Amino acid sequence: MIYLLPTDTCFWISCPIHDLKAYSWIYKIKKRDLDKPLAILVPDFKWLEENTDLNLEQIDFLKKYEKPFTILTESDSLRLWINYIDDDNNEFINRDIYIKFAFRVVNNETEKRLVKENWPMFLTSANLSNKPEIYSGREVEEEFSYYLEKEKMKFVWKNAWNLPKNGTSDIFWFKWESLDLEYIRKN
Secondary structure: OEEEEEOOOOEEEEEEOOOHHHHHHHHHHHOOOOOOOOEEEEOOHHHHHHHOOOOHHHHHHHHHOOOOEEEEEOOHHHHHHHOOEOOOOOEOOOHHHOOOEEEEEOOOHHHHHHHHHHOOEEEEEOOOOOOOOOOEHHHHHHHOHHHHHOOOEEEOOOOOOEOOOOOOOEEEEEOOOOOOEEEEEOO
16 A cells, blocks of 8 residues: 655655565656665664664764754665565566665654554655655645556545645665764755
């Protein structure tokens, strides 16, 4: 299943990390280039501690980071998962592009519930590629009405009709074991 949900930045499209078909559909629906990886929504900082190469000092830094962020780092467990091929020979259509993984930590109750039910989830902004982010629930419904009507997508938490235009998340990684940041995008 593909979900539409509000986040701390804008509306996002998401699917469970184990749903290979939904993963492929997200690329088709958004008209997203296959050379652009999706971010991964994780339940908490403990998950990052247990499943990535971030050290405790870096995780503490992230806990105190004051703006929405996406952290790029390694994850041996996800590296194994991204190379998974199921019994029907389905695989991630672009697994070779994941040099590092982009993680976002849940930020609201809707995200927490979805991740709890679905394990980590792939996600990306709910807009067609090269179009502006969407902050209006009505606009999300209009943009994806075909998929919602066909029940290929589910809109979660319709109460969030208008999100504040907080902008996009900062995207960065730590240089080695330090707290020095290398930004890809900074707002």
